[in-house]
Amino acid sequence: MPSLNRVQIIGYLGKDPxxxxxxxxxxxTHFSLAVSKRWKTPExxxxxxxxxxxxxxxxxxxxxxQQYLHKGSLVYLEGRLKTVKYEDxxxxxxxxxxxxxxxxxxxxxxxxxxxxxxxxxxxxxxxx
Numbered sequence: 001m002p003s004l005n006r007v008q009i010i011g012y013l014g015k016d017p018x019x020x021x022x023x024x025x026x027x028x029t030h031f032s033l034a035v036s037k038r039w040k041t042p043e044x045x046x047x048x049x050x051x052x053x054x055x056x057x058x059x060x061x062x063x064x065x066q067q068y069l070h071k072g073s074l075v076y077l078e079g080r081l082k083t084v085k086y087e088d089x090x091x092x093x094x095x096x097x098x099x100x101x102x103x104x105x106x107x108x109x110x111x112x113x114x115x116x117x118x119x120x121x122x123x124x125x126x127x128x
Contacts, residue, residue: 005080007099009053010107011035013073017057019066029062031055031069033077054098055079061101068106078103 011033019029036050055077057065069075079101088094 007077007079007081009033009035009077009079009099011053011075011077013069013071013075014052015071017062017066017069019062027059027062029057029065031057031065033075054096055101056082056098057101057104061104065101065104074107076103076105076107077101 014032014034017029017031019027021027033053033055034050035053036048038046038048040046077099079099081097082100083095083097085093085095
């Protein structure tokens, strides 16, 4: 049976990206995106709800995110969901879901000195 694991998100960075190098020498960058939704109640009151989504970008895409994105940047991301299982300090099993980015497009107004960047050419270099 075929399956599909694809996510498309537009949101604002909650903080500057954080990069590190794995023991295998690959660069990975982490950041979070805020995705907000607004609606009106039957009484006409405006409400807002924000979801925070954890993002992971590998290799060249991670380098580009680290270099050009910052807190408040508006971005479009495509990627796939990945759930990680771990044990907390009390030994209880926990799950953590994130998006592994595969395509990123900056949506902020372009600065005069900012280059145009395409990240669709190389696949994500995620470690297993």
